[in-house]
Amino acid sequence: MPELPEVETIVRDLRPHLRGRRLEAVLSLNPVVLRFPSADSFRAAAEGAVFGALTRRGKFIHAPLSSGDQLVVHLGMTGTLTLEEEAAPVRPHTHLRLRLDSGRELRYRDPRRFGRVLLGSARQLAKAGLLPPLGPDPLDRTFHAWPENGQVRRSRRVVKAVLLDQRALAGCGNIYADEALFLARLRPTRTAASLSASQWARLGAALTVVMREAIRRRGTSFSDYRDGFGARGEAYESLLVYGRAGLPCVRCGRTLVSRRTAGRATVYCRWCQR
DNA sequence: AACGAGTCCTGATCGC
DNA sequence: TGCGATCAGGACTCGT
Incomplete structure (x- = not known):
């Protein structure tokens, strides 16, 4: 059950490997974990974008993209966000696979599907009520x-x-x-x-x-x-x-x-x- | 206002 | 051995 320390560890691990990497293709996407926008819009907005530096806010992972959108991931109870080699076997319950120009894949896996994935501008996401207000963060x-x-x-x-x-x-x-x-x-x-x-x-x-x-x-x-x-x-x-x-x-x-x-x-x- | 209960969901564990 | 019941819980909704 990822809480702040687990999410922070993941963000620190992934940040240097994602920053500056181009998202070449959405290889697979299970719509059940995608809260916003539609799967088609997600593909259109994600493919070709370049990752900025990952940040964490509470249990949310924010990945800014060159388009001005951000990819937001909440891991829920059983979510994992990992960087894997293309050739690595795809485990069950992998709901999102993003191919990067480094030849690796960013994979989101979540057996219980309590987590969620969002993509949009901060304004869009806030307006849709998908980024709930958060209190102070213990690392602040x-x-x-x-x-x-x-x-x-x-x-x-x-x-x-x-x-x-x-x-x-x-x-x-x-x-x-x-x-x-x-x-x-x-x-x-x-x-x-x-x-x-x-x-x-x-x-x-x-x-x-x-x-x-x-x-x-x-x-x-x-x-x-x-x-x-x-x-x-x-x-x-x-x-x-x-x-x-x-x-x-x-x-x-x-x-x-x-x-x-x-x-x-x-x-x-x-x-x-x- | 704040609680409990129900909802989503799968996998580990327990009792028979 | 195997199977059904139970429990785990983050965030949300609904009823009290």
Whole structure:
């Protein structure tokens, strides 16, 4: 399940290999993952365009094209975006294949099809409501002040729900929400409004630490995640709570519990997180 | 306002 | 061994 660190790893991997490369042909395109525009328009707009430098915003990958359009990819739960040799076998659930003038292919694969692909100008995409508003990104230099939005701070929602809300915070998913809450020693079921200023500061710092550490390890390979070259990341070994329900807390040794919070499986330590 | 539930979807895992 | 049920969840919609 790609979250910010996984998407950032993919963007960093692909950026130098895509920049300046000409998109020669759309070899295949499954319309079910294409949210905008039509398949025909996609081909017409994509073929012949030259890639600029990839960027990331939250969990979205933005690839600017020489035409002024951008190719936008969200990986959903199981999406991968990889650069492969032409001769490499095409795996099942590959929904998009773009041939580059380097002789390689940019391939988008997504078994569960929760991801999506868009192509258009920023204006077009925003107008169509396809680029939802995103909150501050934990890698932004100004993130230390998060959340500046008083509505977020005063919200009666549980803090876990706030972390998963892309309008309040961009790029966080279930894994790193649990990890950050553990590091900040905060119970996921606390309401946002109950957090003190220093607790918010702790949480913001924890988010940055958790994300940066995961990027350093090239992302968490839980099941489907692969980096831009199809390799696994190694952050899974360093997860402290996610996927460790029933195992001892690394800090106090007591058993970690799992319960459903904000509609998601949530693992925490009842002793360390209050 | 904010929650839960349902929706999309496939694959891993579990119980019988 | 094999098969059906269950669970996983990002983002969205809908009902309460």
